[in-house]
Amino acid sequence: MTYTNATLDHLDQSTLVGTASYCDHHITRVYVDTAHQGRGYGTFLMNCLEQKIACNYDTAILDASLPAVHLYESLGYKAISHERYPVAHGAVLVYEIMEKKLIPFDQHQCFYDQK
Numbered sequence: 617m618t619y620t621n622a623t624l625d626h627l628d629q630s631t632l633v634g635t636a637s638y639c640d641h642h643i644t645r646v647y648v649d650t651a652h653q654g655r656g657y658g659t660f661l662m663n664c665l666e667q668k669i670a671c672n673y674d675t676a677i678l679d680a681s682l683p684a685v686h687l688y689e690s691l692g693y694k695a696i697s698h699e700r701y702p703v704a705h706g707a708v709l710v711y712e713i714m715e716k717k718l719i720p721f722d723q724h725q726c727f728y729d730q731k
C-alpha cells in the first residue's frame with residue numbers, strides 16, 4: 617500500500633500544525649497539534665484529502681477514535697461499523713469505521729498526478 621500525505625504549516629511556515637494521509641479511499645493518521653486544534657486546520661486537511669480521493673472514488677472511509685467521531689460527523693461522515701481491537705494487557709481499542717459519500721470531481725479539477 618502506498619500512502620499519500622498532506623501536511624499543513626502555520627502561516628509563518630516554521631511550525632507544522634497538522635498532518636493526514638490516505639491510501640486509495642481510506643483516510644488515516646489525521647492529526648492536528650493540540651495547540652492548534654479548534655481553528656479549522658483539521659477540517660482543511662480533511663477537505664484536501666476528500667478532494668483528492670473524489671477524483672477516483674465516490675466514498676471516503678476512515679477509522680475514528682471515539683473522541684473524534686463528533687468532528688467527522690460534523691463533516692458528513694456516518695458510522696458504518698463499531699469495532700473493538702484487543703491490545704496489550706487486556707486493554708481494548710474501541711473505534712468507529714465511518715464513511716462519507718463524496719461529490720464527484722471533474723477530472724480537470726484534480727490537481728495531482730494520477731497513477
